[in-house]
Amino acid sequence: MARKEVDDRFKKFGTISFTAITKTNDFINYLEEGKVMGTKCKECGAVYFPPRSDCAKCLNSNMEWFEITGTGTLLSFSELKYAPVGFEDDLPYTIALLDYGDYKVFGRISQEIPYEALSVGMKLKTEFNNLPGGQLNYVFARP
Numbered sequence: 001m002a003r004k005e006v007d008d009r010f011k012k013f014g015t016i017s018f019t020a021i022t023k024t025n026d027f028i029n030y031l032e033e034g035k036v037m038g039t040k041c042k043e044c045g046a047v048y049f050p051p052r053s054d055c056a057k058c059l060n061s062n063m064e065w066f067e068i069t070g071t072g073t074l075l076s077f078s079e080l081k082y083a084p085v086g087f088e089d090d091l092p093y094t095i096a097l098l099d100y101g102d103y104k105v106f107g108r109i110s111q112e113i114p115y116e117a118l119s120v121g122m123k124l125k126t127e128f129n130n131l132p133g134g135q136l137n138y139v140f141a142r143p
Contacts, residue, residue, distance in 0.1 A: 023053035026065065031136040034128045036068040038103060047103045071123040071143045072098030072105060079115045096140055098124055110141040 007025050027050075030037040038049035042064055046057040049068065054061050077096035087093075094109040096118075105126050109118065124140040131137055 024051045027051050028136065030065070030067075031128055031138070036126050036128055036138045037065045038068055038105075039063045040066050049103050049105050068100065068105060068126045068138075070100070071125050072100040072140075074118065074120055074122045074124055074140075075099050075104070076120065077109060077115075077118050094118070096124075098126065098140060105140075108137070108139050110139040113140075113142060 024039070027037060037051060038047060039051040039053070040047045040063065041055035041058060041060055042062040043060040044055060044058040046055050047066070048056075051063075051065070053063055055063065075097045077094055079092050079094045081092050083091050083093075092115075093111070094113075094115055096107065096109050098105045098107075107126065109115075109124075110127075110129075123143055125143045126138055127141050129137050129139045
């Protein structure tokens, strides 16, 4: 009997990946190309970030990838001084929510932007980020 190979590319996402297998593993391939991607339902047009393989609106699986480009508007941010297990060495860091109009992106603020420089309404972009040990993620940076 042939052994089925497990697609565990998602284990490369984030400081610590708690999920190795997902239906959106191509997200990692795009990150390796320096692209941050979401998904869009080809049937009803609903857009998603983080990416989904199935549409929550019309329950269809006919999805396509789109790149997160341009700038988003900073809606909210918070500096973390306590972190979940595995993220203690990252402290302090800032999490935020950007509004791109049709969708929102949740993530971290780049360490290059001091907390004191942030303000609701400012424009930021979402960009690919390499982490130690070959891990990948994305951060919000100045345009």
